[in-house]
Structure formats: C-alpha cells, structure tokens
Amino acid sequence: MKNPNRLFKNAIYEQFARIGKAVSSPKRLELLDLLCQGPRTVEVLSKESGLTIANASQHLQVLRATRLVEAEKEGLFVVYRLADQTVCDFFRTMRVLAENRLAEVEQIKRRFLEGREGMEAVDRKALLELVRKEAVTVLDVRPVEEYKAGHIPGAISIPLKELQLRLSDLPRDREIVAYCRGPYCVLSIQAVEMLRAKGFKAVRIEEGIQDFRAMGFPIAVNEEV
Amino acid sequence: MKNPNRLFKNAIYEQFARIGKAVSSPKRLELLDLLCQGPRTVEVLSKESGLTIANASQHLQVLRATRLVEAEKEGLFVVYRLADQTVCDFFRTMRVLAENRLAEVEQIKRRFLEGREGMEAVDRKALLELVRKEAVTVLDVRPVEEYKAGHIPGAISIPLKELQLRLSDLPRDREIVAYCRGPYCVLSIQAVEMLRAKGFKAVRIEEGIQDFRAMGFPIAVNEEV
DNA sequence: CAAGTATTCAATATATTAGTTGATTAATTG
DNA sequence: CAATTAATCAACTAATATATTGAATACTTG
Structure with a gap:
C-alpha cells in the first residue's frame, strides 16, 4: 500500500x-x-x-x-x-483500568487475602479522613529511603524489617493505620498481622503514597520521624 | 520460587x-x-x-x-x-504520553504536514474559544453516523466525501474551522486543502470529538444539521 | 431450505520476545 | 595497576505474536 x-x-x-x-x-x-x-x-x-x-x-x-x-x-x-x-500516573491509570475491566484482579487479591481476616480496608473513606486529619497513628512500613522520598505528614517510619524491635515506639491505646507502596504491596499486610498478634489495634490502608498524591493529599518530604 | x-x-x-x-x-x-x-x-x-x-x-x-x-x-x-x-480515556492518556515522551511522533507529524502550509493549528487556544462560542462556522467532516453519535454544538456536518458537492452550504465570508476524529485523522486536512483551493477561509483544528469531550466542551447528540 | 454474506476458526509461516548463560566493559579501591 | 564489583552485551533457546490462507459457522433472505 x-x-x-x-x-x-x-x-x-x-x-x-x-x-x-x-x-x-x-x-x-x-x-x-x-x-x-x-x-x-x-x-x-x-x-x-x-x-x-x-x-x-x-x-x-x-x-x-x-x-x-x-x-x-x-x-x-x-x-x-x-x-x-x-x-507514574500512566501506570496508575492502567492499573485502575485493569482493576475495573478484569475481574481476575479482584479474584487474585481475594484469594491472597483469604484467611487473613480484616485485611481488606473497611470504611475506607472515613479512615482516609482520619488519616488526613492525623487523628490516628499513621505508620509507614516502607524502607526508610522511600519514606524520606515522600510520606503522609505525621506518619511514623518503621520499616517492616525493624518493626519487631521497635514496637515500643507505637501506642497501645490508639488505632494504628499502616500503609506501604500500594494495593499490591504486602508490607502493610505483614505489619498489621504482626501488630495484631502483639495486641495492637491496627488496620491496613490499601493506598500507597502515589495514590495519596493523586488524591490530593499533602505529601511530606525528607523529615525523619 | x-x-x-x-x-x-x-x-x-x-x-x-x-x-x-x-x-x-x-x-x-x-x-x-x-x-x-x-x-x-x-x-x-x-x-x-x-x-x-x-x-x-x-x-x-x-x-x-x-x-x-x-x-x-x-x-x-x-x-x-x-x-x-x-x-477511550486510557487510549488518550497513552497517546498523550507517547506525544510527550517520544519525539518521533512530532517528527512524523511534521514530515507528513511538510508542504501543506498552515495545516498546523495556530493560536489554538483562541480558536478553541471561538469554537466554543460558536463565533466561527464549525465544520464536522466525519461520516454522518459519527456526527450523529456526538459533535460540537452548532457544527455543520459535511462528510469529506460529499464536500465537493456541498460547497454551497458553506459561507464564503466567514472563517471555517474543520475538525474530524483527532490529531492523526487526515479528514480535516484534506477538507481544508480543498476548501482553500476553492477560495474559502478555512483552518483545521487538531482536536477530535473525544478531545473536546475531555476538555469539558458540551457535546451535541443526534440532531442533524 | 438453498444461496449469499459476515464473521470466525484452524493451520501455517514468519517474526518478535523473554529468559539464561557466560563474556565483556566501566568504575572503584587497595 | 590488579582485583573487585555493577552493569551490559552477545549468543542462544523456548515461547509468543502476527499475518495469511482457506475452510467452517451463523444468520438472513428469497
């Protein structure tokens, strides 16, 4: 032609x-x-x-x-x-499209979370509001460098690997909301499992830092906590 | 593993x-x-x-x-x-990413438009404003079915194939702005070439109906003009 | 229900891609 | 400047994807 x-x-x-x-x-x-x-x-x-x-x-x-x-x-x-x-935005758009169009994504997630009760973030909207208002203890379990590169204001940085040793840095009376890289990152799942086993009140939030950014949350940079 | x-x-x-x-x-x-x-x-x-x-x-x-x-x-x-x-939104996102990241896209476009002077839409913003205000004659050169499925309010539908026969439907004193499916659809290019050859004042706008929609333009449906 | 039309299927040849292995290059350090 | 380390390159195999062709299917219409 x-x-x-x-x-x-x-x-x-x-x-x-x-x-x-x-x-x-x-x-x-x-x-x-x-x-x-x-x-x-x-x-x-x-x-x-x-x-x-x-x-x-x-x-x-x-x-x-x-x-x-x-x-x-x-x-x-x-x-x-x-x-x-x-x-990054394009990747997120693609991810959302896959989540919306491909039922398999939800299935795979469900199967993975099977037996890990309460890992699905419930009442997400209200929880996000609490996070935004810093009305809960927000825990960032990613490696420190990632925390430094950008995190939720007021969040405490305890990488999953150090969590066991730094439990005393966390409140026993207050709800802890853990987050990590996003919905398909398992760091926060493992953190919440550990925290609950030790008697903490902990929940997981699916959003990662890029999701928060996209939702218009303020993002803090570089200050160590 | x-x-x-x-x-x-x-x-x-x-x-x-x-x-x-x-x-x-x-x-x-x-x-x-x-x-x-x-x-x-x-x-x-x-x-x-x-x-x-x-x-x-x-x-x-x-x-x-x-x-x-x-x-x-x-x-x-x-x-x-x-x-x-x-x-469709995802496709557009991908297209924009390609345009921004891959210089080759611009090159290919330039090479194609070489020798077809004035085909690059100049002063785009002002022109878009005129289109929105219906202050110019807007010409939709896509097939009628596509026009019916959604078009710019006030736009006249003359498919490229019929343009030659329907020149009398167009004003000779007023600027004509032609659009088609989007930046890589050549219908509007051919339409403007023909119109100019016949002495009309015509320009092309790159945006397609999906781009207008994404920019928040109102879209008219089904009414034939 | 036979003929015609639009689409899909099946088989094939060709081209492209992903992953592995071992060699090579580039920067650093003692 | 030799040894070390990080990354890339080159060669190869196995797996996938694309386009083509001709046959099969599904629906419509006379």
Missing part, C-alpha cells in the same frame, strides 16, 4: 504501540511500579522484582528505549528513575 | 500486562481509536484500518479477551464497541 495517509497512520500508531509494548510485560510493569516509589539501582530492582541482574538490565533498557525511564551512572552503580511523573 | 508474596505479585502484574499486551500492537490501537468514535462492524473496521477481515477479527478478539471492547451480533453483522468510556 503506497497511500501516504496509510503510511502516516501506520507510523503514528507504531509509535503509540511502543508505549504499549513497553508495558506489555509483567516484569517491566513491576519495575515501573517500583520506580514510582523512587530511583533505584539495577541491583536493587533486580532483587525486588525477582529477576536476574542481566534480565532486569535488559527490561530496564527496553523501558529506557521508550523514554519511560532514565538511567544515570553514579559511581559503580547505574541509577534508574522515572523519566517523568506522568509515567 | 514458592514464596506466596511473589506468586501474588506475579499473578497481579500478569493481569496488568494483559492490558499492555492488548495495546502493544499498532493495528489494535488503530482499531481502538476507531471504536472511540463509535460502534462499528468488523467489515467497516477492517476497511478503515487496512486489515483483512480475518485479521481484524482476530485483533478484535484479542481486545475482547481483555474486556476492552464488547461484541454483539446484530443480524448478519457483529458490532464491536468500547466496553467503557474509560477505555
């Missing part, structure tokens, strides 16, 4: 498809999701996503070729970061 | 990737874009996208398996439509 209109359309949709191809692999989506939390080295990304280093590197290069992420060599490490906040 | 957290994440990201895979093929994106304009039969879609019927059917089935589109048999025809307005 030599029609110039057709050639034009082919060329344009091919470009759009580059974005689609970049986000058509589960592993690349997981990498993108991680990068939404902040910059990371290849090594860290590979560990967190369960990929070999070489494989993670290759996936990251695919993302880079689509200009969704950028890489910079810092000493011995190469640090990858999102090219743009809109990339 | 038997870790249940890993299995959960794998399962979740695999679902997200289904959406990505669905939009990783240029042809499927073109089909989606067409379906954003309204429901279509397989035959029409295949013709408009330059695919063979069988191939179009297969692509549509992929989109259907991801629940992005729905199909319904109507008599001898199968009519496909978007499952949801949010699918």
Whole structure:
C-alpha cells in the first residue's frame, strides 16, 4: 500500500504501540511500579522484582528505549528513575483500568487475602479522613529511603524489617493505620498481622503514597520521624 | 520460587500486562481509536484500518479477551464497541504520553504536514474559544453516523466525501474551522486543502470529538444539521 | 431450505520476545 | 595497576505474536 495517509497512520500508531509494548510485560510493569516509589539501582530492582541482574538490565533498557525511564551512572552503580511523573500516573491509570475491566484482579487479591481476616480496608473513606486529619497513628512500613522520598505528614517510619524491635515506639491505646507502596504491596499486610498478634489495634490502608498524591493529599518530604 | 508474596505479585502484574499486551500492537490501537468514535462492524473496521477481515477479527478478539471492547451480533453483522468510556480515556492518556515522551511522533507529524502550509493549528487556544462560542462556522467532516453519535454544538456536518458537492452550504465570508476524529485523522486536512483551493477561509483544528469531550466542551447528540 | 454474506476458526509461516548463560566493559579501591 | 564489583552485551533457546490462507459457522433472505 503506497497511500501516504496509510503510511502516516501506520507510523503514528507504531509509535503509540511502543508505549504499549513497553508495558506489555509483567516484569517491566513491576519495575515501573517500583520506580514510582523512587530511583533505584539495577541491583536493587533486580532483587525486588525477582529477576536476574542481566534480565532486569535488559527490561530496564527496553523501558529506557521508550523514554519511560532514565538511567544515570553514579559511581559503580547505574541509577534508574522515572523519566517523568506522568509515567507514574500512566501506570496508575492502567492499573485502575485493569482493576475495573478484569475481574481476575479482584479474584487474585481475594484469594491472597483469604484467611487473613480484616485485611481488606473497611470504611475506607472515613479512615482516609482520619488519616488526613492525623487523628490516628499513621505508620509507614516502607524502607526508610522511600519514606524520606515522600510520606503522609505525621506518619511514623518503621520499616517492616525493624518493626519487631521497635514496637515500643507505637501506642497501645490508639488505632494504628499502616500503609506501604500500594494495593499490591504486602508490607502493610505483614505489619498489621504482626501488630495484631502483639495486641495492637491496627488496620491496613490499601493506598500507597502515589495514590495519596493523586488524591490530593499533602505529601511530606525528607523529615525523619 | 514458592514464596506466596511473589506468586501474588506475579499473578497481579500478569493481569496488568494483559492490558499492555492488548495495546502493544499498532493495528489494535488503530482499531481502538476507531471504536472511540463509535460502534462499528468488523467489515467497516477492517476497511478503515487496512486489515483483512480475518485479521481484524482476530485483533478484535484479542481486545475482547481483555474486556476492552464488547461484541454483539446484530443480524448478519457483529458490532464491536468500547466496553467503557474509560477505555477511550486510557487510549488518550497513552497517546498523550507517547506525544510527550517520544519525539518521533512530532517528527512524523511534521514530515507528513511538510508542504501543506498552515495545516498546523495556530493560536489554538483562541480558536478553541471561538469554537466554543460558536463565533466561527464549525465544520464536522466525519461520516454522518459519527456526527450523529456526538459533535460540537452548532457544527455543520459535511462528510469529506460529499464536500465537493456541498460547497454551497458553506459561507464564503466567514472563517471555517474543520475538525474530524483527532490529531492523526487526515479528514480535516484534506477538507481544508480543498476548501482553500476553492477560495474559502478555512483552518483545521487538531482536536477530535473525544478531545473536546475531555476538555469539558458540551457535546451535541443526534440532531442533524 | 438453498444461496449469499459476515464473521470466525484452524493451520501455517514468519517474526518478535523473554529468559539464561557466560563474556565483556566501566568504575572503584587497595 | 590488579582485583573487585555493577552493569551490559552477545549468543542462544523456548515461547509468543502476527499475518495469511482457506475452510467452517451463523444468520438472513428469497
């Protein structure tokens, strides 16, 4: 076909498809999701996503070729970061679309939470309001660097790994609301399980920091608690 | 790896990737874009996208398996439509991301418009304001069915194919603003070329009906002009 | 109910992608 | 400047995706 209109359309949709191809692999989506939390080295990304280093590197290069992420060599490490906040927003849009259109997502989540009673965040709206008003103790269980990069104002930072040792930093009389990276991050689930086992009043909130940001919550940066 | 957290994440990201895979093929994106304009039969879609019927059917089935589109048999025809307005919004988000991140999109557009002077919509904001106020003659050059499905209030419907025969319906003293399906639809380009050749004062606006909708323009439905 | 039409299915060839392994490059440090 | 470490590259296999063709199915109409 030599029609110039057709050639034009082919060329344009091919470009759009580059974005689609970049986000058509589960592993690349997981990498993108991680990068939404902040910059990371290849090594860290590979560990967190369960990929070999070489494989993670290759996936990251695919993302880079689509200009969704950028890489910079810092000493011995190469640090990858999102090219743009809109990339994170796009990922979230895609996630929401998948949640709305694919019943399987809800199923998988339900099956995973089976037997972990009360892990589904109930009365979400009211809870979010309490969080916003700082009327509950908000607990950020992500690694400290992520907390520093952005967190809910007033939230206490206790990474899941340190939680066992720092239980005395938490109130026994007040409700604790734990959050982590988002609905499919399991850190807050494990935190709440542990806290409840130790007699705390704890609930989990599904939203991650990017969700709070998107909902217009104020986000605090860098101050350590 | 038997870790249940890993299995959960794998399962979740695999679902997200289904959406990505669905939009990783240029042809499927073109089909989606067409379906954003309204429901279509397989035959029409295949013709408009330059695919063979069988191939179009297969692509549509992929989109259907991801629940992005729905199909319904109507008599001898199968009519496909978007499952949801949010699918169109998602496509637009993706398009904007591609435009922002991939310089190639702008390049391709520029190359295509080379030699067709004045086809780039200038002073867009002011022009859009005139369109909103109905202070110019707005011309919708898409097929009538699409016009009926939704158009700018006050716009005149003259499909490109009939334009030559219906020039007398258009004012010679007033500026004509033509629009079609969106920035990568060439109908309005061809319309403006023809109108200018015939001595009309015509300009093109890149936005398509979905873009107008997203910008909060009122959209008129079904009334024929 | 036979003929015609629209769509889907099945089989195939070709091209693309994902993951693995081992070698290579680039920066750092003793 | 040799050893170490992080990341990438290159080569390969296995798995998937795309487009084409011709046959099969499903609905309509005379």
